[in-house]
Amino acid sequence: MDYRRTYIRDILQTTPPAEVSAYGWVKTRRDSKGIHFVQISDGSCFTDLQVVIEDGVMPEETLKKITIGACARFDGTLVESPAAGQSVELKASGVQIYGEADPSEYPMQKKRASFEFLREHAHFRTRGNTFGAVFRMRDKLSWAIHKFFEERNFLYVHTPIITTSDCEGAGEMFGVTTLDMQNLPTQNGGVDYEKDFFGKPAFLTVSGQLGVEAFTLAFTNCYTFGPTFRAENSNTPRHLAEFWMIEPEMAFCDIEGNMNLAEEMLKYLIRFLLDECEDDLRFFNKWIEPAVIETLEHVAASEFARISYGEAIELLKKSGESFEFPVYWGADLQTEHERFLTEKELKKPVIIIDWPKEIKPFYMRVNDDDKTVRGMDVLVPRIGEIIGGSQREERLNVLTQRIKECDLDEKDYRWYLDLRKFGSAPHSGFGLGLERMMMYVTGMKNIRDVIPFYRVPGSAEF
RNA sequence: UGCCGCGUAGCUCAGUGGUAGAGCAGCUGACUGUUAAUCAGCGGGUCGUAGGUUCGAGUCCUACCGCGGCAGCCA
Numbered sequence: 001m002d003y004r005r006t007y008i009r010d011i012l013q014t015t016p017p018a019e020v021s022a023y024g025w026v027k028t029r030r031d032s033k034g035i036h037f038v039q040i041s042d043g044s045c046f047t048d049l050q051v052v053i054e055d056g057v058m059p060e061e062t063l064k065k066i067t068i069g070a071c072a073r074f075d076g077t078l079v080e081s082p083a084a085g086q087s088v089e090l091k092a093s094g095v096q097i098y099g100e101a102d103p104s105e106y107p108m109q110k111k112r113a114s115f116e117f118l119r120e121h122a123h124f125r126t127r128g129n130t131f132g133a134v135f136r137m138r139d140k141l142s143w144a145i146h147k148f149f150e151e152r153n154f155l156y157v158h159t160p161i162i163t164t165s166d167c168e169g170a171g172e173m174f175g176v177t178t179l180d181m182q183n184l185p186t187q188n189g190g191v192d193y194e195k196d197f198f199g200k201p202a203f204l205t206v207s208g209q210l211g212v213e214a215f216t217l218a219f220t221n222c223y224t225f226g227p228t229f230r231a232e233n234s235n236t237p238r239h240l241a242e243f244w245m246i247e248p249e250m251a252f253c254d255i256e257g258n259m260n261l262a263e264e265m266l267k268y269l270i271r272f273l274l275d276e277c278e279d280d281l282r283f284f285n286k287w288i289e290p291a292v293i294e295t296l297e298h299v300a301a302s303e304f305a306r307i308s309y310g311e312a313i314e315l316l317k318k319s320g321e322s323f324e325f326p327v328y329w330g331a332d333l334q335t336e337h338e339r340f341l342t343e344k345e346l347k348k349p350v351i352i353i354d355w356p357k358e359i360k361p362f363y364m365r366v367n368d369d370d371k372t373v374r375g376m377d378v379l380v381p382r383i384g385e386i387i388g389g390s391q392r393e394e395r396l397n398v399l400t401q402r403i404k405e406c407d408l409d410e411k412d413y414r415w416y417l418d419l420r421k422f423g424s425a426p427h428s429g430f431g432l433g434l435e436r437m438m439m440y441v442t443g444m445k446n447i448r449d450v451i452p453f454y455r456v457p458g459s460a461e462f
Numbered sequence: 463u464g465c466c467g468c469g470u471a472g473c474u475c476a477g478u479g480g481u482a483g484a485g486c487a488g489c490u491g492a493c494u495g496u497u498a499a500u501c502a503g504c505g506g507g508u509c510g511u512a513g514g515u516u517c518g519a520g521u522c523c524u525a526c527c528g529c530g531g532c533a534g535c536c537a
Binding site for chain 1: 463472473474486487488489492493494495496497498499500528529530531532533534535536537
């Protein structure tokens with residue numbers, strides 16, 4: 001057996017008649033007197049291959065083993081289908097069953113299952129229509145991201161997963177240790193981290209940003225694409241404890257250039273998926289999110305709105321809406337505010353810049369008004385924040401001052417400050433959440449359904 | 463983490479104080495081409511867990527566990 005495989009995707013494109021072997025998992029089966037119809041999928045495309053088995057082609061006992069979930073190879077002739085529903089079908093002459101699936105125990109059924117149920121069977125949900133489409137799209141999206149940056153000469157850099165910097169500034173972190181939790185070494189009443197693997201407390205990264213900034217000040221345009229970990233006790237359809245993030249960073253680039261890249265990238269990715277994932281998108285459009293295709297077409301073709309935080313506040317104030325949270329200059333935008341702006345007021349993606357410095361991290365570049373910083377949030381309808389980024393503070397004295405203002409310890413940022421001390425440059429970057437993007441392009445409503453095996457508070461099965 | 467809702471057959475759900483139900487799936491059979499195939503029959507339940515109220519609890523009360531929605535934290 002060789003890895004080279006004729007996928008069902010290829011078989012469906014083959015001109016009949018042709019002798020073929022099709023490998024796959026049984027999706028559904030229908031019987032009539034003397035004839036049996038089996039639909040199989042190998043995950044290579046949305047459409048299943050219909051295998052037709054006439055009585056006498058194989059023993060009764062073999063036929064009985066061809067049930068939903070079973071894995072087999074079907075040999076036979078690809079012929080034009082005489083019935084509606086498919087243009088070609090495989091007239092079977094033989095079968096090799098690799099793995100049976102006892103129908104009285106196999107949890108997946110012909111019937112449509114709820115997403116909640118499928119989450120508990122994440123190792124099988126991949127065999128269905130929805131998750132087949134989801135993970136084919138995820139593959140294409142990931143690939144398109146690399147293609148986008150490669151075409152623009154960005155250097156792909158792998159920033160570390162483990163960090164000893166507990167000050168990456170993006171939320172609670174998971175600890176990483178080899179110490180025996182039942183028997184912790186102590187010193188002066190506390191844990192003696194000198195005995196730990198790295199000689200000090202270590203964590204899983206919450207962002208590759210600080211590392212990629214260092215690379216940018218040597219390689220100019222860079223990006224990371226990797227997993228990120230946040231130990232926040234977040235229980236929403238938009239949050240994961242482990243998720244994937246794309247973080248580009250550009251030297252000699254200000255907030256304008258940053259916005260341009262963000263908009264160009266989102267449009268590029270959407271265009272790519274519209275071109276490459278037609279069948280899967282048609283499925284989402286029909287069953288998951290009506291008009292998702294139209295929305296994507298529209299977004300790919302139109303300009304994003306770009307407004308300042310101050311303008312956003314004004315729009316909200318004169319909206320006439322009764323918001324639960326008060327709107328005033330200095331307040332952070334709540335979900336209800338974001339939704340109003342993207343879904344009602346502007347009806348398209350919007351980039352909001354120039355935020356009050358009090359509600360943004362220390363590393364964002366301070367504007368001349370000394371009240372706002374050059375942060376940018378890209379909000380899209382239905383999802384909310386899909387990108388968060390900024391022009392970075394490149395001036396040593398200002399950055400030092402900001403670290404003080406934010407009650408952080410300067411010596412924790414030694415190498416980060418060094419980058420401003422020696423050969424600093426204006427630079428900008430942002431983070432795009434891969435799963436948020438997946439939700440946007442598929443229309444899936446829960447982030448747990450666009451990642452293979454999700455990790456959230458209280459749950460890391462599979 | 464807070465607020466709200468839901469846990470009943472393999473799945474989806476009805477049952478609102480008095481002998482536990484339906485559809486689908488499964489099994490058996492029928493049907494010469496099905497497309498969520500159709501038709502007939504059959505089996506299937508400590509009603510999330512632990513207490514409590516009551517003559518009597520799936521149903522009412524309390525706690526806990528699990529899931530979902532909204533919100534916060536953010537990508």
